[in-house]
Each structure stands twice: as structure tokens, then as C-alpha cells.
Amino acid sequence: MAFVVSFIILFVFWMFLSGRFDYFHLSLGIISCAIVAHASHDLLFKDIRAKNRHIEVIRFIKYLPWLFYQIVLANIHVAYLVLHPRTLKLIDPHIIRFKTGLRKDLSLVTFGNSITLTPGTITVLIKEGHYYVHAIDRFVAEGLPGDMEKMVGHIYMED
């Protein structure tokens, strides 16, 4: 089952990358996709029995516009800090630490990347349920973890 699904995904990806639909390229694609799918079918779908996967995908797509808005805000923040003539007076960097309630690997990764992409904070380390976050000043350091953790937990149904 996992072999068939990963073969189909890999083959669609092959056709997308090659862009030629004659017999030679298609047969090359079938052979190489079969080899790769046989070698790595247990990597792509570790928990294929998990149900409600489509709800997670839909919620993640709903989460993306908010994240993109936060990225634009973060870049404007960085641009303001950089182009200010006295940068060293504005910033006050610290590493802070807080405990998280998320448990799944995918939600930890999503939350870490979201922290990196939102204004003023980057994830340094995730260790034993604690996030180590480098914050550029004290004001953004007080805003963590915020309601973003709840949003990420809502995506992957860890409420």
C-alpha cells in the first residue's frame, strides 16, 4: 500500500520535472520510480494508518495566509532595525526558554519554523519539550509563546 502510494507520487513528480511524454522517458521514469519507491517506501508514510489526514491538510492551508502576513511583518521589522542609524541602541537580544505542550514531530517542526518566520524571534534549539528562542528585544520576548502554539496544535488536532 505504501509502495503504491509513494510510486504514484514519485511518478507524478517525474512527469512534472521531465515534461516529455514519449515512451522512452516514461519507461525510464517507471523503472527509476519503482526502484526508489521500493527502497524508501517506509520513509514517506511512517503512520499511514492515521485517519483524518485530509482535515490536517485543509487546516494547514488555512493557516498559510496568516503565516505569510506574519512573514511580511517580520521583514518590515528587520528592515526597520537594519536601516535605523543606531541599530545597537534598539536591539537587546536574549535567549529565552519556555515549555511547550506539543508532542507530535510534525507540529514541533511547524511551530519551530513559524517562530523563525514571525517578527523578532528565531528558534535555536528544541530539547526535551523546551523551546530555546533567541529574541531580538524584550518586547517580543514577553509575547511568547502566544496563541500561535494553540493554532499549530489546532492544525494537528492536539487540543
Added chain:
Amino acid sequence: MESFFLAIGLILGLLILLSLYRGVFGPTLFDRIIGVGFVGSKTLVLLVLMGFMYGRIDMFVDISLAYSILIFIGTLVFAKYFKSKGAM
């Protein structure tokens, strides 16, 4: 549009030179790794721009795709290696 691409390409080249400063003179080793990776992300866009200028975008986009994967893997490998080595 051609001259606009040329201007954007020149600005990107200037930015590559500026970020090479950190790659060469960076105070710590991690600054150097990030300087080289930073050059890579500019080169990624510059390759696509060159494809549009030469009219061979269908070839250059594949090179750019392979190059983006290469930068990512390279940074990960450097991070892993110097973490286990303890390079400070």
C-alpha cells in the same frame, strides 16, 4: 524588461560581493558557513534571471532547482559536521 533584468542582476551581484565579506572575514566559523549559504540563495535567483536573458529558461530552471537542493543539503551537512566536531 531586458534592461530591468540586467539592473536586478547587477544589484544581486553587488549583494553577493557584500555577503562574501562575512564569508571571508567572519569572526566565527558559523558566520563563514552562513556567508557561503547566503551567496547561494542569491545565485539561485540569478540563475533564473540569466535563463530569461539568454532565452533558455527551460534549461536554467532545472539547474536552479538542483542548485537549491544542493545549498540546503550543504548547509545541513556543514551544521551536522561542525556540531559533532565542536569547532569553537
Added chain:
Amino acid sequence: MSIAAILLLSAGTFFFATGVIGFLRFPDFYSRMHATGKGDTLGAVLMLAGLALYNLDGGFSLGNLLVSMKLLFIGVFWFLANPTATHAILRAAFDSGLMPWTKDGKPVIEWPPKSQEDT
């Protein structure tokens, strides 16, 4: 459509430029990663989206659509990969004991970080 492409390309170049200037101006490694991790991601994604739009300007054939989709795919991949690479390199720096720069010269959390959990 080509005006939107010009706008996206200019915005991307601006964010690249702020990323590089921040990379040169900020005082230590951890602050520099603020500039690179954010400016690089948004700059590359905006520029690739603008180039994909410009490529569609020539007409909707199968080859054009494939090239635009590949450009968008590079953008999506970069959007996922660049924060991950930033996190990996930060983690390597943190584990090898690089001190962050602070105003009063001492870190907020204890240093080096203890491994057991004390909440």
C-alpha cells in the same frame, strides 16, 4: 501582468538588500541569523513568484506552464528549507558553546544549558 512582476522583483531585491545589510551590521552571530533567516526566505520567494508571473506573460502553452510551476516549486521548497537550515546551523552554534551578545554581558538563561527539566 508584467507590472506586477516588476513590483514583486523590486520588493524581493529590497528584502535581499536589507538581509545583507543586517548581516553586515548586527553585532553577533545570533542576531545576524534574524536578518538571514527572514530576509532570505521572503526575498527569494517574492522574486521567484515575480519571475513565474513574467514567464506566463508570453502565453499559456504546456512548456510555459511547466516552467512557471517549477519556479513556484522552487519557491515552496525554499520556503520550507531555509528556516530548517537556519535552525540547524543555530543549533550547531548553540551546542558548540557560542555565547550570544547581550547588552549587560550576561545571558538570561543559565549557561551552559542544563539538560534535565526543571520547568
